[in-house]
Amino acid sequence: MRLKVVWVGKSREEWVKDSLADYAGRIRRYTPLELIDIRDEKGALAEEMRRRECERLEKQIPAGATLVLLDERGDQMDSPGLAAFVGKQRDCGTGDLVFAIGGAYGFSDDFRRKGRLLSLSRMTFTHQMVRVFLLEQIYRAFTILNNEPYHH
Ligand SMILES: C[S@@+](CC[C@H](N)C(=O)[O-])C[C@H]1O[C@@H](n2cnc3c(N)ncnc32)[C@H](O)[C@@H]1O
Known part of the structure; x- marks a missing residue:
């Protein structure tokens, strides 16, 4: 299973870039991981910026991929629940698992x-924080799936 995390806008703060590099390195011990940032929009109405950014996000999703959208109005899970979800995708032959994080709007x-x-x-x-939180949770999921002493 290939993992892809796609988000809107560059990661600018050093602490975000350092954390992403750290967790990406850890996740790659378990599965191939691609991190993609797509260009953010500026200067238009919020609805139009959302539409254009989502068009670009969509182009990053391979055919047949399982898509998870990070959204505060979505379903919540605990960390073992995310591990079970990721494990199921891995074991049932999903080729691409894609997580998408939106932009400011x-x-x-x-x-x-x-x-x-x-x-x-x-x-x-902030969309920057969510990148770090998500990668940490994905790493945590793999340690749970591998019975490693990280999640207590
Ligand atoms: C600043 S938020 C955008 C908030 C905006 N009100 C909305 O309707 O999504 C930017 C992105 O961060 C992610 N995000 C922020 N808080 C989140 C949360 N609690 N759970 C999951 N994703 C979150 C989402 O992907 C969101 O599109």
């Missing part, structure tokens, strides 16, 4: 219907 309604919505909390985080 989130996803268009059309795009939100294309995947499973996953919430990390009912609170809204």
